[in-house]
Amino acid sequence: xxxxxxxxxxxxxxxxxxxxxxxxxxxxxxxxxxxxxxxxxxxxxxxxxxxxxxxxxxxxxxxxxxxxxxxxxxxxxxxxxxxxxxxxxxxxxxxxxxxxxxxxxxxxxxxxxxxxxxxxxxxxxxxxxxxxxxxxxxxxxxxxxxxxxxxxxxxxxxxxxxxxxxxxxxxxxxxxxxxxxxxxxxxxxxxxxxxxxxxxxxxxxxxxxxxxxxxxxxxxxxxxxxxxxxxxxxxxxxxxxxxxxxxxxxxxxxxxxxxxxxxxxxxxxxxxxxxxxxxxxxxxxxxxxxxxxxxxxxxxxxxxxxxxxxxxxxxxxxxxxxxxxxxxxxxxxxxxxxxxxxxxxxxxxxxxxxxxxxxxxxxxxxxxxxxxxxxxxxxxxxxxxxxxxxxxxxxxxxxx
Amino acid sequence: xxxxxxxxxxxxxxxxxxxxxxxxxxxxxxxxxxxxxxxxxxxxxxxxxxxxxxxxxxxxxxxxxxxxxxxxxxxxxxxxxxxxxxxxxxxxxxxxxxxxxxxxxxxxxxxxxxxxxxxxxxxxxxxxxxxxxxxxxxxxxxxxxxxxxxxxxxxxxxxxxxxxxxxxxxxxxxxxxxxxxxxxxxxxxxxxxxxxxxxxxxx
Numbered sequence: 001x002x003x004x005x006x007x008x009x010x011x012x013x014x015x016x017x018x019x020x021x022x023x024x025x026x027x028x029x030x031x032x033x034x035x036x037x038x039x040x041x042x043x044x045x046x047x048x049x050x051x052x053x054x055x056x057x058x059x060x061x062x063x064x065x066x067x068x069x070x071x072x073x074x075x076x077x078x079x080x081x082x083x084x085x086x087x088x089x090x091x092x093x094x095x096x097x098x099x100x101x102x103x104x105x106x107x108x109x110x111x112x113x114x115x116x117x118x119x120x121x122x123x124x125x126x127x128x129x130x131x132x133x134x135x136x137x138x139x140x141x142x143x144x145x146x147x148x149x150x151x152x153x154x155x156x157x158x159x160x161x162x163x164x165x166x167x168x169x170x171x172x173x174x175x176x177x178x179x180x181x182x183x184x185x186x187x188x189x190x191x192x193x194x195x196x197x198x199x200x201x202x203x204x205x206x207x208x209x210x211x212x213x214x215x216x217x218x219x220x221x222x223x224x225x226x227x228x229x230x231x232x233x234x235x236x237x238x239x240x241x242x243x244x245x246x247x248x249x250x251x252x253x254x255x256x257x258x259x260x261x262x263x264x265x266x267x268x269x270x271x272x273x274x275x276x277x278x279x280x281x282x283x284x285x286x287x288x289x290x291x292x293x294x295x296x297x298x299x300x301x302x303x304x305x306x307x308x309x310x311x312x313x314x315x316x317x318x319x320x321x322x323x324x325x326x327x328x329x330x331x332x333x334x335x336x337x338x339x340x341x342x343x344x345x346x347x348x349x350x351x352x353x354x355x356x357x358x359x360x361x362x363x364x365x366x367x368x369x370x371x372x373x374x375x376x377x378x379x380x381x382x383x384x385x386x387x388x389x390x391x392x393x394x395x396x397x398x399x400x
Numbered sequence: 401x402x403x404x405x406x407x408x409x410x411x412x413x414x415x416x417x418x419x420x421x422x423x424x425x426x427x428x429x430x431x432x433x434x435x436x437x438x439x440x441x442x443x444x445x446x447x448x449x450x451x452x453x454x455x456x457x458x459x460x461x462x463x464x465x466x467x468x469x470x471x472x473x474x475x476x477x478x479x480x481x482x483x484x485x486x487x488x489x490x491x492x493x494x495x496x497x498x499x500x501x502x503x504x505x506x507x508x509x510x511x512x513x514x515x516x517x518x519x520x521x522x523x524x525x526x527x528x529x530x531x532x533x534x535x536x537x538x539x540x541x542x543x544x545x546x547x548x549x550x551x552x553x554x555x556x557x558x559x560x561x562x563x564x565x566x567x568x569x570x571x572x573x574x575x576x577x578x579x580x581x582x583x584x585x586x587x588x589x590x591x592x593x594x595x596x597x598x599x600x601x602x603x
Contacts, residue, residue: 180487183485184458184485184487187485187506187507188414188416188417188506189416190507191417191420191506191507191508192414192416192417192419192420193420194420194507194508194509194510195417195420195421195423195424195510196420196423196424198424198427198509198510198511199420199423199424199426199427199510200427202427202428202510203427213423213426216423217423220416220419220420220423223416224416224420227416267460268458270458270460270463272460311461311462311463
């Protein structure tokens with residue numbers, strides 16, 4: 001930026017002040033300041049400056065404003081300020097000014113705010129706008145100083161994108177870990193279908209006196225293909241692409257939908273699992289998929305923690321109940337090795353893991369998700385061994 | 401096709417798999433009996449059962465391999481065919497080392513499974529035949545007098561009558577009489593057959 005390079009140490013606010021003073025050339029009491037220098041200062045600013053009179057007519061602007069809006073000096077001077085605004089501000093602006101001049105109540109002066117501006121080519125972009133006013137003979141002039149926020153917005157969007165990408169990646173990792181169990185579960189109905197079909201073929205080859213048996217086999221084949229389809233449908237709904245979908249969600253639905261997946265996973269790991277879920281739990285404001293991801297992740301951790309346990313000590317529990325009138329609480333209780341004091345300190349840190357093959361992202365992401373739902377994720381060791389992870393989520397009523 | 405008293409015992413926690421297997425076996429006239437868990441099977445097991453066991457290696461509760469271990473403890477010699485999933489091969493190999501007859505990987509082709517079941521049943525029958533044969537031979541052997549037992553051992557070693565007579569301080573004629581009695585009691589007609597029985601008794 002060549003302008004700022006020439007005046008590298010001049011802060012915007014000082015330049016701003018100078019401009020105000022310098023706009024009144026006929027007062028003798030003010031220090032002398034060369035007009036060419038005033039223009040140089042204004043043009044050196046990164047912020048765009050537009051000066052208008054009390055009727056909204058543009059009187060002056062600096063180089064940054066020319067660059068920002070795409071008008072030439074000749075095109076912009078004398079125009080109404082509304083050409084720089086998108087609807088509905090462009091039509092309402094004169095009303096704002098009139099209101100201010102009559103009542104002295106400003107909606108924006110002295111505060112500064114973020115809003116959208118419009119370029120010559122009609123494109124709209126976010127800016128930060130600060131407005132000052134100054135007496136000019138018998139009237140008032142307004143000085144608007146604007147900063148282009150396009151890059152800031154892009155940055156924010158990129159961060160949000162990264163965040164959702166990370167959550168999706170973690171969900172896919174969870175699914176990857178469960179893949180073996182899922183494959184096994186889909187194999188069962190497929191094996192049954194194959195058996196029924198082969199048997200029917202054999203019976204048909206031997207003659208048609210087995211029609212009743214074959215009808216039974218066909219009915220089983222139908223049931224079993226639906227069973228396989230159900231499992232695949234659940235998996236698909238869990239790997240659908242990442243879009244944050246925040247809305248009122250029934251806690252019971254959230255749990256009902258992950259239950260079969262968790263049961264498959266537990267069974268494959270020779271772990272018994274039980275759900276104790278209050279009926280008619282209140283709604284929460286949540287991204288259903290993200291909360292399900294958190295719960296599945298906690299259940300998976302519980303399963304992993306019990307790998308070394310004897311068959312009779314392999315039990316996982318999920319309780320879900322109303323903890324306070326404003327809070328739903330979910331406890332995931334395992335009988336595993338518990339959380340050491342050392343591990344407890346770092347449990348929610350990214351890349352911290354106690355598993356041989358873990359990435360260390362599950363709990364960190366779960367923590368982020370729960371926090372973004374204004375909830376809390378905590379853990380404690382059980383007196384009888386193992387650990388309990390608790391998710392606390394505000395109900396829909398609490399959000400109000 | 402199975403013999404009258406032969407049954408395939410299916411142990412699998414998945415009802416659909418169990419029932420479809422039983423249906424498949426029925427289509428080739430093999431009778432079967434199903435159990436939903438290792439516990440259920442072990443609780444019902446009777447030593448006189450004949451046939452083979454189709455055992456899911458991965459079940460909640462008692463695993464397939466634990467069922468195998470407990471059956472061995474109970475001297476059950478029914479051949480076991482393990483049903484395994486994709487990731488269970490190392491387990492299946494271990495089960496084979498522990499004496500399992502065979503394993504099939506799910507999903508399997510019906511013919512493959514039926515062939516393996518037939519092979520297991522055949523192996524079982526051969527073992528049973530051998531056991532029966534040995535029992536009969538032992539019964540014959542028990543009718544020999546102490547002297548005849550000595551003569552049989554010497555004959556089976558390939559010693560000539562003359563040598564045996566000297567070793568046992570008997571006349572050659574007496575050895576010949578004992579030898580004829582041994583052949584008769586053991587129901588064999590050749591020396592070769594007698595040697596075979598001696599080996600069988602040694603096992």
